[in-house]
Amino acid sequence: MKKQCSHSNWSVSSADRRSAINELLAGAAVSDEARELLTIALETRELAEPTIVHPGIAMPHCRSILVDEISIIIARSENGIPWPKEKVNVIILFISPVKPSGPQQHMELIRHLARYLRDGGAEAVLNAETAAEAAAVLRFNICESEQNEQGS
Amino acid sequence: MNRDLERLISLHDLDVMIGDLVNKDIRRQEKRLGLSPDDAVAELRKMRDELDSSINRRFRDKYNQLSAHYGNAVVPVVHERCSGCFTQLPTALFASPERNEQVETCPSCGRFIYWAD
Numbered sequence: 615m616k617k618q619c620s621h622s623n624w625s626v627s628s629a630d631r632r633s634a635i636n637e638l639l640a641g642a643a644v645s646d647e648a649r650e651l652l653t654i655a656l657e658t659r660e661l662a663e664p665t666i667v668h669p670g671i672a673m674p675h676c677r678s679i680l681v682d683e684i685s686i687i688i689a690r691s692e693n694g695i696p697w698p699k700e701k702v703n704v705i706i707l708f709i710s711p712v713k714p715s716g717p718q719q720h721m722e723l724i725r726h727l728a729r730y731l732r733d734g735g736a737e738a739v740l741n742a743e744t745a746a747e748a749a750a751v752l753r754f755n756i757c758e759s760e761q762n763e764q765g766s
Numbered sequence: 767m768n769r770d771l772e773r774l775i776s777l778h779d780l781d782v783m784i785g786d787l788v789n790k791d792i793r794r795q796e797k798r799l800g801l802s803p804d805d806a807v808a809e810l811r812k813m814r815d816e817l818d819s820s821i822n823r824r825f826r827d828k829y830n831q832l833s834a835h836y837g838n839a840v841v842p843v844v845h846e847r848c849s850g851c852f853t854q855l856p857t858a859l860f861a862s863p864e865r866n867e868q869v870e871t872c873p874s875c876g877r878f879i880y881w882a883d
Contacts, residue, residue: 647767647866648882655779662809667799677786678779679842680882712838717786724795731799 622745622756626691626705632657634695635674638687638707648680652709664697668736672702673727677710677720684719685709688748704739704748727752767866767880773821774829774869774878778840780814781833825869825878832877840878848872848879855879 621641628634636653644652656674659665665673686708694701706727710720730752731739742748749756786792787803787810796803818826832839841850846860853874865881872879 645882647772651772651775651779654776655783658776658780658810658813659783659806662813663802663806665801667801673799676779677782679775679782679838679840680779682842682844682882712782717789717792720786721789721792721795724792724799728795728798 621685621687622749623687623689624745626689626695628691628695629693631660631695631697634689634691634705635660635707638689638705641687642681642685642709644680644685652676652678652680656707656709660697664699666697666700666702667706667727667731668740669700670694670703670740671706671731671736672697672704673706673708675708675710675720675724677712677717679712681709681711683711684723686723686754688745688752688754690742690745690748706739706752768868770822770825771866771869771878771880773817774825774840775880777814777817777821777829778838780810780817784810784814828871828876829878836875836877838877840880841872842882843879848875848877850877850879851875 623638623641626634626637628637632653635656639649639652655676655678659676660674665675667673689705691703694703708723710723735751738751739748742751746756784807787807793803829839836850838850841848843855843860847854851872851874853872856873859870870879871877
């Protein structure tokens, strides 16, 4: 079953990790205050261990009480973003809500990505020319109204 | 937003993150992706201690009590109700123009509450 990608940005302009995370979250349906706190949460996870899941691909992710539905954002930076030791060109960012039922939904998303990034999927995402192409590799649907493919 | 409230929300999200990374199913999936959840947890625990010590002691102690009792100490207000115990909040609380400008608790369960909208 395809997942719903909330937003895409195929021309990330930020030059560092924290700014890039914040830029991506601009596409999420959250208040400015929540966006700042979510940036802190995701950056904290990256400080503990950079979530580079393949050379050139980072996957910042967390669960948070600041969102009430899953937000998935796929993005690309042509020049690459220092993460901070390796440069990252593709970012797959997702945030899941904290639910009384537990982390099942979040775990399912991690499993989904692990599955589709294997066996050449990661290379296909890196070589994708558009967000829609990358999303198709990852079996995501993109909300067309939220799509930002400037420069692609 | 009140600084202590921001820190309490961040502490809660950090506790969730640590909890997820010690969950054996999530650990297995993170390892499949080439990540190292054990290393991440060790670092996150250090960060948690730092954040914890930066919070007003009164709120910190209450946070720890609530977490131990309910499993979650901070919850959003949804449809004018505490989303922890679903109690309808008093009008004076949700109608206040200074929502999130001070640390508020649910009058019924005592959890810290915040407005997400």
